[in-house]
Structure formats: C-alpha cells, structure tokens
Amino acid sequence: MAKWVYMFTEGNATMRNLLGGKGANLAEMTNLGLPVPQGFTVTTEACTQYYEDGRQINDEIMKQILEAIDQMEVITGKKFGDKTNPLLVSVRSGARASMPGMMDTILNLGLNEEVVETLACASGNPRWAWDCYRRFIQMFSDVVMEVGKKYFEELIDQMKAKRGVKLDVELTADDLKELAGQFKAEYKEKIGTDFPTDPKEQLTEAIKAVFRSWDNPRANVYRRDNDIPYSWGTAVNVQMMAFGNMGDDCGTGVAFTRDPATGEKGLFGEFLTNAQGEDVVAGVRTPMQITEMERKFPEAFIEFKNVCKTLEKHYRDMQDMEFTVEHGKLYMLQTRNGKRTAQAALKIACDLVDEGMRTEEEAVAMIDPRNLDTLLHPQFDQKVLKRATALGKGIGASPGAACGKVVFSAEDAVEWAKRGEKVVLVRLETSPEDITGMKSAQGILTVRGGTTSHAAVVARGMGTCCVSGCGDIAMDEENKKFTLAAKTFHEGDAISLDGTTGNIYEGIIPTVDATITGEFEKIMNWADKYRTMKVRTNADTPADAKKAVELGAEGIGLAVQSICSLMRTELQHSVR
Numbered sequence: 001m002a003k004w005v006y007m008f009t010e011g012n013a014t015m016r017n018l019l020g021g022k023g024a025n026l027a028e029m030t031n032l033g034l035p036v037p038q039g040f041t042v043t044t045e046a047c048t049q050y051y052e053d054g055r056q057i058n059d060e061i062m063k064q065i066l067e068a069i070d071q072m073e074v075i076t077g078k079k080f081g082d083k084t085n086p087l088l089v090s091v092r093s094g095a096r097a098s099m100p101g102m103m104d105t106i107l108n109l110g111l112n113e114e115v116v117e118t119l120a121c122a123s124g125n126p127r128w129a130w131d132c133y134r135r136f137i138q139m140f141s142d143v144v145m146e147v148g149k150k151y152f153e154e155l156i157d158q159m160k161a162k163r164g165v166k167l168d169v170e171l172t173a174d175d176l177k178e179l180a181g182q183f184k185a186e187y188k189e190k191i192g193t194d195f196p197t198d199p200k201e202q203l204t205e206a207i208k209a210v211f212r213s214w215d216n217p218r219a220n221v222y223r224r225d226n227d228i229p230y231s232w233g234t235a236v237n238v239q240m241m242a243f244g245n246m247g248d249d250c251g252t253g254v255a256f257t258r259d260p261a262t263g264e265k266g267l268f269g270e271f272l273t274n275a276q277g278e279d280v281v282a283g284v285r286t287p288m289q290i291t292e293m294e295r296k297f298p299e300a301f302i303e304f305k306n307v308c309k310t311l312e313k314h315y316r317d318m319q320d321m322e323f324t325v326e327h328g329k330l331y332m333l334q335t336r337n338g339k340r341t342a343q344a345a346l347k348i349a350c351d352l353v354d355e356g357m358r359t360e361e362e363a364v365a366m367i368d369p370r371n372l373d374t375l376l377h378p379q380f381d382q383k384v385l386k387r388a389t390a391l392g393k394g395i396g397a398s399p400g401a402a403c404g405k406v407v408f409s410a411e412d413a414v415e416w417a418k419r420g421e422k423v424v425l426v427r428l429e430t431s432p433e434d435i436t437g438m439k440s441a442q443g444i445l446t447v448r449g450g451t452t453s454h455a456a457v458v459a460r461g462m463g464t465c466c467v468s469g470c471g472d473i474a475m476d477e478e479n480k481k482f483t484l485a486a487k488t489f490h491e492g493d494a495i496s497l498d499g500t501t502g503n504i505y506e507g508i509i510p511t512v513d514a515t516i517t518g519e520f521e522k523i524m525n526w527a528d529k530y531r532t533m534k535v536r537t538n539a540d541t542p543a544d545a546k547k548a549v550e551l552g553a554e555g556i557g558l559a560v561q562s563i564c565s566l567m568r569t570e571l572q573h574s575v576r
Helices: 013-031 044-052 059-076 113-123 126-144 150-163 173-191 199-213 217-226 277-281 292-296 298-315 342-354 360-366 369-376 382-387 410-418 432-440 454-462 518-530 542-550 560-575
Strands: 005-007 039-042 089-095 105-109 234-240 251-258 265-273 319-326 329-337 395-398 401-407 423-427 443-446 465-468 474-476 481-484 487-490 494-498 503-506 556-558
Touching (some): 013 039, 013 044, 013 234, 039 059, 044 059, 059 199, 105 199, 126 173, 150 173, 251 298, 251 342, 342 369, 342 518, 401 410, 410 423, 410 432, 454 465
Parallel strands (some): 423 443
Antiparallel strands (some): 005 039, 089 105, 251 265, 401 494, 474 481, 481 487
16 A cells, blocks of 8 residues: 655655655654654655546545544644644645745644634633634635635735734734634635635645645746756645744744855844744745844744754755744744855855865755856946945845836736846735746845745745845835835836845946856866866857856857858858
C-alpha cells in the first residue's frame, strides 16, 4: 500500500521531492530537537494522484489523512472539532522548490460558532478567539471557495471607519464578532450555502484548495520564470496552530540569518506583536525590526538566536525562517534557503568560503546564473544622484535603480509595458495576484509592508528594484494618483526608486553601466579556475562586442545581424 501521509517525525531533509521543501525542513527541524508545532505532510505524489483522479482526494489518501489527525490528537492532547479542548491547525502548501507567496495558506482551521465561544470563555481572551474566527472565515472563503478577499477587506475597512480606528488590532472582541457574522453572510450570498461547521469537511476542502493552487495562474507564471516542472506537484502541511495574536506577549515574524538584500552577516528580519504570520508577509501592517523582539521577549529572542545559528550551520546557507511567539514561548514554523538578490548571493557565497562552510567550487555552484544578469544592468549615476533630493523614503527592500512612469495596477503595468513604456508599479501592498504586473515593471513601490512582505520577497527573487512601506504616501488608487511631500503624482508621471536606500525621487535619474568588481570578480575568478569550457558572447553591434570583452568574454560566438546579412547577400547572389 502506498504511503501518502508522513508525520513530521517520520521525515527528514533528504525527502524534499516527496515532502516538499517546507515539509522536509519541518521534519528536519523536528529531528534537530527545535520547537516545531507538530503535524503531518500530505505528499507531492498525493497531489499528482489528486489530478489523475479528476481533482478528487481518493479514499485511501483521505483515510491516511484522518489517521494522521488521530496521531496529532495524541501528540497535542487536543481533539479535532472538540468543543472543550479543540485542536486547531494550519494548512499550507509546500512544493519541493521554494515559491514564496505563489500558493495558498489557511490558518485557524477547525473553528465554528460553538468552538469559538468555548475558546473565548476558556482563554479569558474573547478578542483573540473572534480574531481567529474572522481570519479563518476570510481565508477559507478566499482560498477554498474563491470568493475573493476584496469583499472582506471592504467590510474590515468599513468597520474600522465606523469605529474611528486605523488598525485591525484596535478593533474589539465585539467588533470582530460582528465582522465574523458579516463574513459568513457574505459567504452565503456568494456561495449560496452556509459556512461549513464540520472540521473534517473544512480540512478536506482546504487540502483540495492547496492542491488546486499548484495550478493557479500566478503559480504557473512563477514556475515558467523559474523552470519548475508542472509534474512536481505540491505537498500539503497540516500543523498545530501556534498563536501570535493572543495579546501583547505574543507575536510573529520572518527573519533571515543574513541580509537578503546585501548579504551582510547578522540577524535580519521583521516582527509584529499580537499578529499572525500573514500580517507580516501581506504587508497589512508595517512591522518593527527583529531587534525589537529582544526588548519585548528577551528569553524567546535568546532561544531564537541559538536556533538561527543551528540552522545556518546545519544547512550551510543563509536561512529564511518563520516563527511565532505564544505567551513568550518560541515556535518555529518554517526554514528554507532564503531568496536573495544577486549582490547578496555573491557576498554570501564568498563569506561562506571564508568561514569554512563551503568550498570555492560549492560557492560557484550556489550562484544562479540567471541572477547575475541583474548585476550587469545600469545603476544610478552617482554624480546626478548626489544633486537629487528625495521626496520621500521607504524601506529599501530589493536593491537596484528603477525609473519609469507610474501605474497603479498589475493589468496597467502589463499593458503599458507591451507598448514599450518603462513603468513603476505603485500599490498599497502587492498580493500574489500582482505577479504579472510586477514582472512587467522596472520597480515596485508600496505604501505598506517591510522587507519580508510579498512585494519585497518576490521582487528580490526577480531581481527587481523595490521600495516598500512608504507610509507618507497618501494613496488614491481609484483616481490613479498618490501624494508625497505635498506633490501629487498621476498615472504616467515619472519617478525613480533607489532600492538600496529606499529613496523616492521625482522624474528620471540617469543611469551608468555596471562593472565587475569585489565579490563578483572573486566568484568569476573561481568560475574561471574550475570551468572546462571557453566563454564567448553573442553580439549584434561593435558596442555589444566591446562591452562583452570588458566583462571577460573570450571571443564572439555569434553575430546575429551579421550572419543574417551575409545570408541575405548570398541568397540575393544565387537568385541573380
């Protein structure tokens, strides 16, 4: 009988193809004795089988999932669907290749009206209970039933306006209870049935939704761009919830063991108190720096720093981690080799060699050749930049220079780019649905979010300049304009972004050609040392050939225009 489901205690890092990256790493962290909320992984093979069975979970797979739930109940001492001691879980995707933000997550699964009332009473924290429930309804409706999150966001905005507050955390338990009722009414209006109350039905539909997300448009775009085969499928991770939204002694964060923008060694990341993980990555609130965690939760922070050292030494690479603190206790939710800019990749590879963690050959192999292209793109002319005055400043989330005309939607970014226009995409915050527009833009500017927000992570992965979290911007998306430093920018107005400093400039700042120096030069020298082939360039013009020689090319491989011209001449001669 095929095994479709593995407890975290049954897996390890070598089972990445079967368990996906997230599942394999959760299993590996469990093996290392780190504080991981326990759960199980439904394999990538189960995903493939789901599609072969006409997008249905067959009886044997479902049987193994329910048996795994039984084992989770033994491990946690909680019961799935129980009204007095309920087990709540998260359901997350986990492909073998990292695809941040491309697939779907459902948190707080297992809640219904009775369970939430019990939790509200038993915990003495009704606000937390109703916050979890409204989040679950929103995620389930959006991800599983594809209602669309905008309807729920509008209801939240209306409630905040009604109460005269700016942030979700300022809403009371009664406000959140009222919102939950509004959300369920919205669900029934859109779907035609009541919101499901049976936890097993919720779980089944959530797993199906994660499998489906492997085939959603944004995931397909990301796979094509990153050469990830469709046949791989995604695993699904079902994990006991750890709550960062139970009060001010709780929180959640995303952190890296090195700066993903520059490669500098040291803990780098962001943290929010009284929040769940989606609040950080979605950019709903602009988080605080990870160093603030030391002040708020000193004991958990000490443990977290030790975990970071353990993971980087174990994986021999910069780690990207998600974690939650619940009443001062640390829980690790994920680790993976972190996405990084091309500049950071070079520095990290060189530093790991210097630290004795990697060989020169291994360091060269760590570099994605496609990312090096970004280092050959122009940068701002520093002489002109010194004379320029920044209108505002956000967070430098993905380095580089970007200039272009302002657009306010992913669709417009794609359309303008097709016309040959260079554009900068300006959003309150980006979402996974914006992936095509982000690809078409020279740079991305957001009002909300930080260095670990969706916009930042995806931009770094694409080598695109990004400035996030510029809260001074007054956005008017409906009328396609924003105001910064008392100046209003309309669609089509030009701006420039510095993704390193976070500075925002009016107009177009000239750029200069890139050069090979520092770590780039060191890596290329190592590549020359171990390579077994010569490197030639394809060049259409004398200028192209000159630049290629400057960058180390050893000759011309193909001169496309010249060859085409020669072929035309020969053809004309033969006709005569």
